[in-house]
Amino acid sequence: MEKYIGTKLIEAEFAYKVDGENQSAEPGYKVRYADGYESWSPQKVFEEAYRPINGLNFGLAIDAMRKGYKVRRRGWNGKNQYIELVSAISYRAPDGTFVNAEHAVIGNQAIVFCGTSGVQMGWPASQADMLADDWELVL
Numbered sequence: 001m002e003k004y005i006g007t008k009l010i011e012a013e014f015a016y017k018v019d020g021e022n023q024s025a026e027p028g029y030k031v032r033y034a035d036g037y038e039s040w041s042p043q044k045v046f047e048e049a050y051r052p053i054n055g056l057n058f059g060l061a062i063d064a065m066r067k068g069y070k071v072r073r074r075g076w077n078g079k080n081q082y083i084e085l086v087s088a089i090s091y092r093a094p095d096g097t098f099v100n101a102e103h104a105v106i107g108n109q110a111i112v113f114c115g116t117s118g119v120q121m122g123w124p125a126s127q128a129d130m131l132a133d134d135w136e137l138v139l
Contacts, residue, residue, distance in 0.1 A: 007060065007063040007064065007067065008033075008034070009034065009053070009064075009067075009069075009137070010031055010032065010033055010034070010050065011031070011032040012029040012030065012031045012032070012041075012046065012050065013029065013030050014027070014028075014029055014043075015028060015029060015030040015040065016028070017040050017042075026042060026043075027042075027043040028040055028041050028042045028043045028045075028046060029041050029043065029046040031046070053136055053137040053139075054074065054134075054136040054137075055133055055134065055135075055136070056071070056133070056135040056136065056137075057132070057133050057135065058125065058129060058130045058131070058132065058135060060135065061135035062085075064137055065083070065084055065085040065111070066085060069084075069137050069138070069139075070082040070083070070084045070114075070137070070138035071083055071084070071135050071136065071137055071138060072135070072136060072138055073129065073132060073134055073135060073136075074134040074135075074136055075134060078115055078116045079116070080114075080115075080116070081113070081114065081115040081116065082113075082114055082138045083111050083112060083113050083114070083123055084111070084112055084114065085109055085110075085111055085112075086109065086110055086111075086112045086121075087108055087109045088100060088108060089108055089109075089110055089121065110122045110123075111123045111125070
């Protein structure tokens with residue numbers, strides 16, 4: 001079998017699953033998925049698979065951006081600052097015409113920083129940004 005890894009946004013709360021027959025309680029999480037389906041997951045299984053949305057590493061932040069979410073570092077100064085993945089990138093050439101470079105082979109996506117002073121196309125992540133575990137979703 002092949003191995004898989006996934007990223008999805010769920011809601012969960014710590015809960016005990018009570019076994020009425022043995023009168024025992026197992027720690028775990030009540031989980032609600034985007035489609036409304038609810039289930040229960042043992043604590044160890046859940047905590048190996050999920051992280052809170054306010055403690056992501058950069059890889060998970062990129063995965064979230066690929067799914068359409070905006071992300072930010074917890075300690076960024078300024079309100080409403082975030083990065084997001086954009087496509088269909090256009091620019092204005094010196095002659096005033098707009099160019100939309102659709103590159104079928106290399107793609108036409110970039111990470112954009114949206115901050116208090118405007119938008120920065122092609123935002124360059126620092127090594128500190130790439131190694132941080134304080135990324136969070138902007139909901």
